[in-house]
Amino acid sequence: MTPKIARFLAERRLATPCLVVDVDRVEENFRTLQAALPLAHIYYAVKANPAPQVLERLARLGSKFDAASIEEIEASLAAGAAPEAISFGNTVKKASAIARAHELGVPIYAFDSAEELAKLARYAPGRRVYCRLMVDNVGALWPLSRKFGTTVENARALMLQAAELGLEPYGLSFHVGSQQTDPAAYEAGIARVAMVFTDLREQGINVRMVNLGGGFPIRYREAVPGIDTFALAIGRAMTRHFGNALPEMVIEPGRFIVGDAGVLCAEVVLVSRRGKDDPVRWVYLDVGRFGGLAETEGEAIRYQICTPHDGKADGPVAIAGPTCDGADILYERSNYRLPLALASGDRVELLATGAYVSTYASQGFNGFAPLQEYYL
Numbered sequence: 061m062t063p064k065i066a067r068f069l070a071e072r073r074l075a076t077p078c079l080v081v082d083v084d085r086v087e088e089n090f091r092t093l094q095a096a097l098p099l100a101h102i103y104y105a106v107k108a109n110p111a112p113q114v115l116e117r118l119a120r121l122g123s124k125f126d127a128a129s130i131e132e133i134e135a136s137l138a139a140g141a142a143p144e145a146i147s148f149g150n151t152v153k154k155a156s157a158i159a160r161a162h163e164l165g166v167p168i169y170a171f172d173s174a175e176e177l178a179k180l181a182r183y184a185p186g187r188r189v190y191c192r193l194m195v196d197n198v199g200a201l202w203p204l205s206r207k208f209g210t211t212v213e214n215a216r217a218l219m220l221q222a223a224e225l226g227l228e229p230y231g232l233s234f235h236v237g238s239q240q241t242d243p244a245a246y247e248a249g250i251a252r253v254a255m256v257f258t259d260l261r262e263q264g265i266n267v268r269m270v271n272l273g274g275g276f277p278i279r280y281r282e283a284v285p286g287i288d289t290f291a292l293a294i295g296r297a298m299t300r301h302f303g304n305a306l307p308e309m310v311i312e313p314g315r316f317i318v319g320d321a322g323v324l325c326a327e328v329v330l331v332s333r334r335g336k337d338d339p340v341r342w343v344y345l346d347v348g349r350f351g352g353l354a355e356t357e358g359e360a361i362r363y364q365i366c367t368p369h370d371g372k373a374d375g376p377v378a379i380a381g382p383t384c385d386g387a388d389i390l391y392e393r394s395n396y397r398l399p400l401a402l403a404s405g406d407r408v409e410l411l412a413t414g415a416y417v418s419t420y421a422s423q424g425f426n427g428f429a430p431l432q433e434y435y436l
């Protein structure tokens with residue numbers, strides 16, 4: 061938790077659940093990433109946290125934006141981004157969204173299929189396009205890849221087709237999955253992209269950009285390698301495969317920029333045991349899977365939880381949300397322990413909740429209001 065958030069929480073007794081984000085920390089993270097990968101153009105993945113305060117700060121810092129929908133494009137523009145600084149990075153786009161983005165001046169579009177390419181040729185004629193390759197998501201706590209990307213062979217053919225359709229076959233991309241803890245995943249992605257890159261150049265297609273996606277991890281309960289470790293692995297792989305003729309490099313971080321800038325404040329609603337002597341207590345919070353903690357699905361993202369009794373004797377717990385849905389369980393198998401003194405009415409904080417929380421909150425399931433948000 062940043063000192064600014066700690067002060068804010070101490071001064072104000074906020075109704076819970078609520079998310080508090082330190083926008084200065086967002087800026088620090090942006091600068092850290094820029095320093096680690098000075099040759100890369102940073103396109104912030106808007107979906108991680110699209111709050112205007114976050115987008116405005118990043119736009120002022122010269123960040124570019126990776127948008128997945130026309131709404132995210134409009135939010136980026138409203139925050140002060142130039143249309144040229146926006147990439148329409150979703151490989152699944154409605155024709156109407158493509159047409160509108162083209163009209164707004166968005167210069168570059170992702171694709172991974174022939175049908176999407178045909179839509180782009182029709183609704184965004186002449187624009188730059190880049191093809192997303194399928195890569196392994198091993199090492200990622202929140203994998204994405206089975207849904208997106210295409211094979212090396214397909215990518216090659218589609219990029220040639222893009223040129224025939226009058227589009228500009230500009231680059232190749234991959235995404236190693238979110239919260240990727242293994243730098244080798246980027247090296248493997250770069251190797252795969254390089255194969256297609258070289259082939260296409262030999263066929264007269266002037267590919268110019270490599271998009272390494274996002275995925276850079278942050279610390280939750282467990283430590284992760286630092287950003288410099290990733291930067292080093294990426295730098296080495298780029299040099300190994302491209303030598304001195306380095307292509308334009310793009311990254312699309314989301315979690316790394318906003319994740320540790322946010323704290324989710326919640327209240328303990330109930331602590332109970334199934335049987336009198338059951339060692340495991342069930343702790344019900346006023347926020348759960350439907351209040352924004354969607355990434356606890358499969359217990360993938362394991363948030364660190366602070367309580368007022370930290371340091372005192374603890375015991376095993378299962379942790380759940382307040383709704384009547386059986387799926388609204390956060391952690392049952394991840395060996396969480398919380399203080400034995402914990403009781404209903406206690407306030408707790410879930411750390412590093414700045415990414416992929418605010419927009420995942422439901423519209424009042426069971427009557428619970430969406431998460432309140434504060435940006436400092």
Ligand SMILES: *Cc1c(COP(=O)(O)O)cnc(C)c1O
Nearest residue numbers: 105238239274275312313314315
């Ligand atoms: C979600 C997403 C990102 C951001 O991923 P993080 O793991 O948050 O860095 C980047 N690019 C694409 C295409 C995405 O879908």
